[in-house]
Amino acid sequence: MNTHAQKINAQYRRTNSNFITLQQRLVEALQMSPIHASLLISAIDEFKRRNPIWNKFSDLKLCEAIQVSIDKVLIDTTMQRAVNMDHILDIISYFEETMVMAIQVYEDPDKPGFYIAWDGQHTAIALYIILTKIFGEQLANAIIPIVKYNVKQKLKIRRNFILLNGKAKVQLDFIDTFRQMVCGAKIDGAIDQEWIDCALKNDYFEAAGLFATHSKFGDEDQPGAFTLLADTIMSKSLKTRKHPEVTRMFARYWTFLNEQRPVAAKEARQLYEYFDACYKQDITVDDDYLLEMVNFTKQYFAADFSEYGMFWAKVKIAYTNWYRHVNANSTDTDSYGNVIVRGFTTEWRCGAPFIIAQLRKSTKLKTPVYNANNGFTVDNKDLW
Numbered sequence: 001m002n003t004h005a006q007k008i009n010a011q012y013r014r015t016n017s018n019f020i021t022l023q024q025r026l027v028e029a030l031q032m033s034p035i036h037a038s039l040l041i042s043a044i045d046e047f048k049r050r051n052p053i054w055n056k057f058s059d060l061k062l063c064e065a066i067q068v069s070i071d072k073v074l075i076d077t078t079m080q081r082a083v084n085m086d087h088i089l090d091i092i093s094y095f096e097e098t099m100v101m102a103i104q105v106y107e108d109p110d111k112p113g114f115y116i117a118w119d120g121q122h123t124a125i126a127l128y129i130i131l132t133k134i135f136g137e138q139l140a141n142a143i144i145p146i147v148k149y150n151v152k153q154k155l156k157i158r159r160n161f162i163l164l165n166g167k168a169k170v171q172l173d174f175i176d177t178f179r180q181m182v183c184g185a186k187i188d189g190a191i192d193q194e195w196i197d198c199a200l201k202n203d204y205f206e207a208a209g210l211f212a213t214h215s216k217f218g219d220e221d222q223p224g225a226f227t228l229l230a231d232t233i234m235s236k237s238l239k240t241r242k243h244p245e246v247t248r249m250f251a252r253y254w255t256f257l258n259e260q261r262p263v264a265a266k267e268a269r270q271l272y273e274y275f276d277a278c279y280k281q282d283i284t285v286d287d288d289y290l291l292e293m294v295n296f297t298k299q300y301f302a303a304d305f306s307e308y309g310m311f312w313a314k315v316k317i318a319y320t321n322w323y324r325h326v327n328a329n330s331t332d333t334d335s336y337g338n339v340i341v342r343g344f345t346t347e348w349r350c351g352a353p354f355i356i357a358q359l360r361k362s363t364k365l366k367t368p369v370y371n372a373n374n375g376f377t378v379d380n381k382d383l384w
Helices: 005-013 022-032 035-051 086-095 121-134 152-164 174-186 194-208 244-257 265-281 287-301 308-326 349-364
Strands: 066-069 073-076 103-106 116-118 142-148
Touching: 005 194, 022 035, 022 066, 022 073, 022 086, 022 121, 035 086, 035 121, 035 152, 073 121, 086 265, 103 121, 103 194, 116 121, 116 152, 152 174, 174 194, 194 244, 244 265, 244 287, 265 349, 287 308, 308 349
Parallel strands: 073 116, 103 142
Antiparallel strands: 066 142, 103 116
8 A cells, every 4th residue: 555655746757738627636735634624524514504595506706707518627737736725715704705716727638528627726626615515506507607718738837836926825835836846847848957957856855755735635644744843844035945865865864864753843854954055065875974974863862853862861961061161151040040041943054063063073074164153062071
């Protein structure tokens, strides 16, 4: 049986579009997040309570555009972001006719007579629920508004999808942009370097049993779940964007770690920053390097970078001793006369000086040079 990570990553191996009905898309979403099935029932009840004047689907006065029956609208799963059931529940619970915008579609030569929704899938699925689960009507009899775009290049539509999802809609999270770029590179032949890099990063993830996700999908507790996309595999700035080689290092580290759990946020941050420093300073991080590093993290702190784990407890002791030494004459003291420690955080700027110092003491690995902006250095007596 495939793992959850394998199921998620399998979607990126498609070389063609995958057309499914609104019903199939809804079923998939509920299967991925079963908790939303009962929440959907509550949202339907709320819809009925708030809108007693509507007795059938045609009572809804939707905006006018090209009018087609709802069963002629298909979803291209490689084009759309994953379904956000919370957003659909909000639409149903607080439904207003004026909320409904025309579904943006195009015609695909492989699906004559149908319209492929490239934006508005949440609206379409909400209308499908209202039609079938509230009014109990047939698909072919329900007319909904669409706006047809005369475009044949899916890559152009994919770019528009990213650009046009502005403040009036649910914002694209990093995971949504990441998935679009991976599909754009693998399916549509995008040649943008960032898109190609995203596809390569996902290949590294797949090989290691990792998968990029977001808490909104309800699978962040699955083995291999990687949720800290910001400034690791994605970034808003070219300056902070990390090379795919950094992801390769992390993915191989994870392979050798061989733990069936999600990736902790602090773990992702520390290791990505460490490997990024190695990459920028031309330090060769091969499998031998990573095997020794895995042995090191397991031996000294059970490879636990979580906020309340052994690693950060030891870092805090070292930071406290350093801070009180350099501020020995400070009058910023507590009731016992101890200098109050300021500026400690479970982030790279405090973790880096410690882990680099500990690696130098405990291994033969070449380590990057890092100078903390606060001057934090670790005394040898504060290491393991």
